[in-house]
Amino acid sequence: xxxxxxxxxxxxxxxxxxxxxxxxxxxxxxxxxxxxxxxxxxxxxxxxxxxxxxxxxxxxxxxxxxxxxxxxxxxxxxxxxxxxxxxxxxxxxxxxxxxxxxxxxxxxxxxxxxxxxxxxxxxxxxxxxxxxxxxxxxxxxxxxxxxxxxxxxxxxxxxxxxxxxxxxxxxxxxxxxxxxxxxxxxxxxxxxxxxxxxxxxxxxxxxxxxxxxxxxxxxxxxxxxxxxxxxxxxxxxxxxxxxxxxxxxxxxxxxxxxxxxxxxxxxxxxxxxxxxxxxxxxxxxxxxxxxxxxxxxxxxxxxxxxxxxxxxxxxxxxxxxxxxxxxxxxxxxxxxxxxxxxxxxxxxxxxxxxxxxxxxxxxxxxxxxxxxxxxxxxxxxxxxxxxxxxxxxxxxxxxxxxxxxxxxxxxxxxxxxxxxxxxxxxxxxxxxxxxxxxxxxxxxxxxxxxxxxxxxxxxxxxxxxxxxxxxxxxxxxxxxxxxxxxxxxxxxxxxxxxxxxxxxxxxxxxxxxxxxxxxxxxxxxxxxxxxxxxxxxxxxxxxxxxxxxxxxxxxxxxxxxxxxxxx
Amino acid sequence: xxxxxxxxxxxxxxxxxxxxxxxxxxxxxxxxxxxxxxxxxxxxxxxxxxxxxxxxxxxxxxxxxxxxxxxxxxxxxxxxxxxxxxxxxxxxxxxxxxxxxxxxxxxxxxxxxxxxxxxxxxxxxxxxxxxxxxxxxxxxxxxxxxxxxxxxxxxxxxxxxxxxxxxxxxxxxxxxx
Amino acid sequence: xxxxxxxxxxxxxxxxxxxxxxxxxxxxxxxxxxxxxxxxxxxxxxxxxxxxxxxxxxxxxxxxxxxxxxxxxxxxxxxxxxxxxxxxxxxxxxxxxxxxxxxxxxxxxxxxxxxxxxxxxxxxxxxxxxxxxxxxxx
Numbered sequence: 001x002x003x004x005x006x007x008x009x010x011x012x013x014x015x016x017x018x019x020x021x022x023x024x025x026x027x028x029x030x031x032x033x034x035x036x037x038x039x040x041x042x043x044x045x046x047x048x049x050x051x052x053x054x055x056x057x058x059x060x061x062x063x064x065x066x067x068x069x070x071x072x073x074x075x076x077x078x079x080x081x082x083x084x085x086x087x088x089x090x091x092x093x094x095x096x097x098x099x100x101x102x103x104x105x106x107x108x109x110x111x112x113x114x115x116x117x118x119x120x121x122x123x124x125x126x127x128x129x130x131x132x133x134x135x136x137x138x139x140x141x142x143x144x145x146x147x148x149x150x151x152x153x154x155x156x157x158x159x160x161x162x163x164x165x166x167x168x169x170x171x172x173x174x175x176x177x178x179x180x181x182x183x184x185x186x187x188x189x190x191x192x193x194x195x196x197x198x199x200x201x202x203x204x205x206x207x208x209x210x211x212x213x214x215x216x217x218x219x220x221x222x223x224x225x226x227x228x229x230x231x232x233x234x235x236x237x238x239x240x241x242x243x244x245x246x247x248x249x250x251x252x253x254x255x256x257x258x259x260x261x262x263x264x265x266x267x268x269x270x271x272x273x274x275x276x277x278x279x280x281x282x283x284x285x286x287x288x289x290x291x292x293x294x295x296x297x298x299x300x301x302x303x304x305x306x307x308x309x310x311x312x313x314x315x316x317x318x319x320x321x322x323x324x325x326x327x328x329x330x331x332x333x334x335x336x337x338x339x340x341x342x343x344x345x346x347x348x349x350x351x352x353x354x355x356x357x358x359x360x361x362x363x364x365x366x367x368x369x370x371x372x373x374x375x376x377x378x379x380x381x382x383x384x385x386x387x388x389x390x391x392x393x394x395x396x397x398x399x400x401x402x403x404x405x406x407x408x409x410x411x412x413x414x415x416x417x418x419x420x421x422x423x424x425x426x427x428x429x430x431x432x433x434x435x436x437x438x439x440x441x442x443x444x445x446x447x448x449x450x451x452x453x454x455x456x457x458x459x460x461x462x463x464x465x466x467x468x469x470x471x472x473x474x475x476x477x478x479x480x481x482x483x484x485x486x487x488x489x490x491x492x493x494x495x496x497x498x499x500x501x502x503x504x505x506x507x508x509x510x511x512x513x514x515x516x517x518x519x520x521x522x523x524x525x526x527x528x529x530x531x532x533x534x535x536x537x538x539x540x541x542x543x544x545x546x547x548x549x550x551x552x553x554x555x556x557x558x559x560x561x562x563x564x565x566x567x
Numbered sequence: 568x569x570x571x572x573x574x575x576x577x578x579x580x581x582x583x584x585x586x587x588x589x590x591x592x593x594x595x596x597x598x599x600x601x602x603x604x605x606x607x608x609x610x611x612x613x614x615x616x617x618x619x620x621x622x623x624x625x626x627x628x629x630x631x632x633x634x635x636x637x638x639x640x641x642x643x644x645x646x647x648x649x650x651x652x653x654x655x656x657x658x659x660x661x662x663x664x665x666x667x668x669x670x671x672x673x674x675x676x677x678x679x680x681x682x683x684x685x686x687x688x689x690x691x692x693x694x695x696x697x698x699x700x701x702x703x704x705x706x707x708x709x710x711x712x713x714x715x716x717x718x719x720x721x722x723x724x725x726x727x728x729x730x731x732x733x734x735x736x737x738x739x740x741x742x743x744x
Numbered sequence: 745x746x747x748x749x750x751x752x753x754x755x756x757x758x759x760x761x762x763x764x765x766x767x768x769x770x771x772x773x774x775x776x777x778x779x780x781x782x783x784x785x786x787x788x789x790x791x792x793x794x795x796x797x798x799x800x801x802x803x804x805x806x807x808x809x810x811x812x813x814x815x816x817x818x819x820x821x822x823x824x825x826x827x828x829x830x831x832x833x834x835x836x837x838x839x840x841x842x843x844x845x846x847x848x849x850x851x852x853x854x855x856x857x858x859x860x861x862x863x864x865x866x867x868x869x870x871x872x873x874x875x876x877x878x879x880x881x882x
Contacts, residue, residue, distance in 0.1 A: 005758060005781040022580035026787035027758040029580045030713045036577075049618055051580045177757040181860075182852035185878040188860035190850020192874050196861060201874050214869045219843070223867075223874030229847055243847045243875075245837045249863055250851025251879050272833045278854065279796075279804045289830050290818060292807035293855070296754035297764060297771065297797050301856025303752045305759025305781060313856055316749035316764040317771060317797065321808025322823070326851070326859035329827075330866045336831030339870035341862070349858040372761065373780040432582050433788050435755045436853060442803035444795035445598060446587045447788065449608035492618035506803065558804035584788040591792070596772055599795055603802050712785040 001307040002172035002391040003136060004375055009034035010170040013041045013132030015125075017156060018067065018142020018528075019176055022051035023432040025306075028176055032138075041132060043125050045070065046142060047427070048458075048500065049493035058125055064427055064498060065414035065529050066115040068148055070122065071155035072408055073111035076103045077126035078162050084130070088164030092395035092403055099158060099406035114411060130163045134171040141178060145428075145528040147415050150521040154407035161404045167395035177306040179436060184304035187360070187376070188353065192223030197357035213356055216339065225523040227257070230266040230516065245272040249326065250293075252437040254282035255506065258514040258525040259481050276329060279439035280558045282506070292323040295440075299325045300346045302368065304376075308388070310363050311373040363387065414529035415517035422479060422531035424463070424499050428510050431455070431502035438504045453551050454508035456489040458500040459534075464490040467536050474543040476535040477501075482512035485543055499532065507550050568721040569628035570648045570697055572612075572705050578715030579614075581621040585707035585716060586610035592698055592706035594678060609675040611695040612707060623707065623716070626650060626671040626695040634663035634672060634694075642692070648721075649697035654679070659690040671695065750777055754854055755789040758782065762790050771797055834871070843872035850878035 008014065008031035021029035032052055036042055044053040045060045045067075053059040062070055078084050079100055089096050108119030115122075129135050137160060143152050157173055165171040177183055189195040199206040202220055211218050224232060224243075232243040246267070257263050267273055267286035275287035278295040298319040302310050324332075327349060331341040343349050347365045354361045362378035362385045374387040397404040418425055433450045434441040441447045457477060459469075469475055469488045476485055477499075486501060486508035494500060501510040517526045537543045556562050589610045591598065598606045612625035628650045635643040635650060642656035643663060652663075654677055664672045675693040683689045697718070698705045708716045717723075746767035753760040761779025764771050771794045776786040799806040810826035811818040821829075837845055848867040850860040860878075867876040 022582060025756045025758045026580055026582045026584070026712050027756075027760050027782050027785060027790075029582075030785060033578050033580070033713055051621060054619060054621065055577055179852040179879070180752075180754050180756055180759075180854075181856065182878070183757060184857040185850040185852045185860045188850065188857050189864040190860045190876055190878045191864075192877050195864070195868075201868075210868075214865065216869045217872075218868055219872055219874050221844070221874060223844075223876060224847065226847075226849060226877040226879065232847075240841055240845070242841070242845060244841050244845040245834060245847070247834075247846070247848040247867075249849050249859075250853050250855050251849050253879075256879055272837060274830055278806060280807055281804060284807075284818075287818075288813045288833070289826060290807060290811040291826060291830070292810060295797060295806075296854040297751070297794060299856070301858050303759065303856060305752075306757030307759070307781070309759050309780060310857075311752040311759055311761065311779070312750075313754075314749050314751045316751065316766050317769055320799070321806065322810070323808060324823070326855040327862040330859070330862050332823075332827045333831050333834070334866045334870040336827050337835055337870050339866075341866065341870070343862070346856070346858040349861055353858075353861045373759065433587075435789060435793070439804055440754070440796045440854075441789060441793055443800055444793050445601075445603050445800055445802070446591060446608075446792040446795065448603065448802045449590070450583060450587060450788070491616070493616070555801075555803065560801045560805050582787050584786075584791060587788050587792050599772065599798065603800055710786075710791055712787050 001174035001176065002166065003170070003174055004307045004309070004389045005031060005305070007170045007390065008032060008136065008138070009038060011035055011040055011134050011136035012170070013043065013128060013135040015043050015045075015129050015135055015137045016052050016056075017045045017137060017139040019138050019140030020046065020048070020050040020052070020142070020429065021138070021176065023430045024140060024178055025176060026432065041128055043128060047495065047498055058121065058128065060117045060121060060125055061495065063114070063116040064425055065146060065417075066411065067143060067146065067152045068155060068409070068411040069106065069111045069114040070117065071152055071159065072103045072106035072411070073108050073115075073122050074126040074129065075099070075155070075159055075162060075408070076106045077108060077123050078130045078159070079103065081127065083127065084162050085164035088395060089162065092167075092397070093161050093406060094401070094403045095406035099408050102408035129159065134168065135160075135163060135165045136171050137173040138176055139174070140176050142528060144175070144522070144524055145526060147517045147519050147526040148412045149519040149524055151407070151409050157404070158406045158408065161406060164395075166392045166404065169390055172390060172392070175306070178430070181303045183306050183308065184302070187304050192225055195356070196353050197359045199357070210356060227518050227523045227525055230262050233266045233269050234262070244270065245274070246270050247274040247276070248283055249276045252277070252281040252283045252439065254286065255437040255509065255511065256503075258511050258527055259516040260509060260511045261482055262516060276326065277439075279443070281437065281439050285557060291329050292321065293326045293329060294319045294323050302346070302350065305373070308375045309373040310368060310376065312368050415526055416515050416530050418497065418531050422533045424497055424532050424534060426477070426479070426499050426501060426510065426513060426530050426532045427528045428503040428514060429500050431504045434502070434504040436504070438506065442504075453505055454486050454547050455502055455505035457486045458489050458491050458494050460494050460496040460498070461490045461492060462496040464488060467534055469536050474537050474540060474547065476537055477513060477532055478535070479513040479530055479532045481515070484508050484510070484512050485537070485547060499534070503527070506554050507547055568648065568724065569630060569645065569650060570718055570720050571628040572625060572695070572697065572708060573717050573719045574622040575715045575717070576620050576622040578713045579621045579623070580713055581614050581616055582712065583614050584710050584712060585612060585623055586614065588706040588710035592701050607676050607678045609678065609693050611693055624669065624671060625707075627669055628697065633666040633668060637662045637666035647699050649699050651696045651699055652692045652694055654691040657691040659692070663692050746772070748775070753786070753790045753793075755793055760786055760790050762786055764794060838871060844875060846871050846873060847875045850876060852878050
């Protein structure tokens with residue numbers, strides 16, 4: 001995020017795009033509500049009536065998969081109605097003329113049939129966004145989990161450039177990232193193209209610095225993204241280019257990744273799969289080695305919040321069983337492979353990282369102890385450098401020339417759309433009381449009591465009538481890739497033809513249905529759109545028994561002695 | 568006057584933290600030591616979501632409670648400004664559940680693990696008791712992350728009414744004959 | 745008497761600060777702390793999401809011992825065996841197909857920044873590939 005979470009409540013206008021804070025980050029949603037209480041205008045773009053949409057001044061209930069058309073129509077209105085910040089554009093940006101030319105065709109009337117949003121509503125939203133004193137864009141997976149995702153992110157950034165909403169407090173553009181430490185994994189260089197602090201692996205000077213520090217020659221070839229693994233295992237013919245071994249650490253692709261059939265095939269085909277985790281999971285069923293590690297609460301370290309805020313995690317209890325910290329396990333393997341690695345504690349690791357990463361260099365353990373949280377960049381070790389609440393101060397961007405770049409391109413429909421055979425769209429969303437692949441929250445008594453298998457499919461009351469199904473009934477859902485059973489949840493908050501499933505469930509695992517199509521730049525899968533069909537189940541007693549049996553069989557597979565216990 | 572918990576739909580995000588807070592307050596921390604199937608999970612409030620509203624619904628603690636008037640065994644009484652069901656007296660007749668105009672009462676398995684004469688778990692009426700006897704007052708109010716729930720006390724009602732009267736008086740001075 | 749440990753919540757990117765209340769080596773509850781982002785508030789996951797550490801085995805079970813698949817079946821082994829077997833297999837594959845035939849992940853979840861730094865260092869310096877990524881994409 002270019003801004004900090006606390007700033008959200010001080011923006012004069014919040015433009016919330018494909019982001020449902022109430023379910024994914026209740027504590028961020030709290031700031032959205034506070035902003036509204038303080039008089040901010042709220043514009044929400046979402047195909048569902050989310051909690052933010054419900055209290056918004058304007059809700060653009062667009063058709064899923066039409067983001068790019070809408071974003072550019074807003075740009076079109078801002079330019080055509082003379083609402084652009086010409087001074088900011090001249091002083092701080094590149095590519096305005098090309099952008100202007102490109103979005104000419106994206107009039108609100110052009111976007112209306114694509115987005116299913118009235119042209120006049122698009123105009124009003126554009127005017128409000130451009131005219132507010134400070135406008136802040138918050139976006140989520142409703143932008144990122146499409147095959148056209150990076151384009152939309154750049155398109156949203158272009159709106160902020162167009163209106164000068166960068167460089168000061170309470171403005172900017174904020175991807176509100178989902179998992180607790182997804183920001184941190186990126187910050188630390190768990191990415192195929194960069195080391196810690198987003199230092200490129202193809203930059204010779206950077207690579208030489210790391211080579212010197214680590215005493216070894218490093219590859220200058222960008223690695224492959226995680227979502228390319230199935231292809232590199234199943235379809236690559238050249239043995240030398242194939243992936244043969246997969247070291248999976250703290251993830252469960254056999255639950256979280258799209259098209260689970262393909263993932264299972266991939267895991268089985270690999271020569272060697274290492275699974276390092278705290279709980280037995282679906283990936284573990286395909287692993288050759290399982291390495292048990294300590295969990296949150298059992299080890300020290302630092303997380304990065306989605307607004308670039310480093311904060312400490314601390315060990316509260318001793319782990320049970322014969323487990324080790326993740327960094328210790330990795331170091332032991334490395335040492336056994338002839339590259340010795342040894343650390344006594346997380347602070348030693350952090351200090352090594354800081355010494356190699358200028359933008360995080362000032363965020364010492366001591367300073368974190370004193371301040372609680374530090375937002376990077378934090379370059380200087382002295383107490384004066386308390387980090388950076390918002391980026392691009394004074395409109396200075398991270399491009400070499402310090403200018404922000406406009407971006408426009410053609411809207412592309414989702415890769416798999418509704419057809420007579422699969423007439424409904426499915427989007428995967430979050431369950432508020434559960435997290436990610438659910439190994440943690442699914443094993444928390446109170447949270448599991450609140451919601452448990454097999455989960456729900458949100459459908460419009462019209463579609464429920466058409467299929468003659470009612471709340472709580474089990475229904476069969478199938479796509480070109482798989483099928484499952486889940487419960488019907490009629491809700492006025494979704495449009496006819498569109499359905500939504502939370503992705504946390506194992507029995508009703510919606511990734512059995514999703515497509516493996518990816519954004520060409522970010523390689524993020526299109527989890528927010530695929531085509532499905534729905535079928536009423538007449539024998540509900542049989543279906544209920546199937547769900548029960550399949551839950552039991554999962555628990556048995558996970559190593560729970562099911563005979564001893566009833567749920 | 569009886570107190571009650573009032574929700575503000577402009578602030579509620581439907582996260583249901585209040586529902587778990589309610590259960591933990593009433594069942595105690597012991598549920599985190601018990602096997603998942605061995606305790607009951609009976610929130611005394613429920614989140615309702617429509618296209619325009621999100622809010623927990625719970626007992627209003629009426630001054631002249633229909634449930635209390637309807638109970639044939641006197642299992643419902645007013646204790647410390649709250650309308651409370653004595654679950655040990657309750658016979659599970661469901662009359663209160665039907666009488667309540669707010670849908671704030673449901674029937675649940677008793678948390679004390681007792682059995683009925685037929686050997687099944689005893690069913691009793693379940694409703695908000697404003698956490699009577701629980702330190703810190705209503706748990707739902709305490710855990711709500713958006714401060715959408717408030718305990719409305721007699722004093723709060725008086726202050727609100729007197730403020731509104733004050734505002735009304737000021738507006739009346741602006742009415743010219 | 746118990747102790748209170750200040751930490752960052754393990755769920756979602758909001759970075760809420762909370763205290764874990766520990767009695768007899770077990771977490772019994774959590775209390776919101778006055779963090780930069782959460783200002784004394786928590787959602788249901790922050791309030792009640794620590795219980796998995798007690799391993800109630802509702803959905804799955806904590807891993808407590810290294811395991812190696814032998815003749816198709818996962819068997820519990822000692823750490824020495826698990827580490828040397830893993831290192832051996834990775835070395836063999838690296839020797840046969842080159843470092844880019846190995847893929848590793850970081851973790852966007854519980855392990856923390858230090859573990860991610862060590863993982864990417866291992867993949868880059870010990871294996872010799874930039875094939876490291878995590879679930880930011882899924």
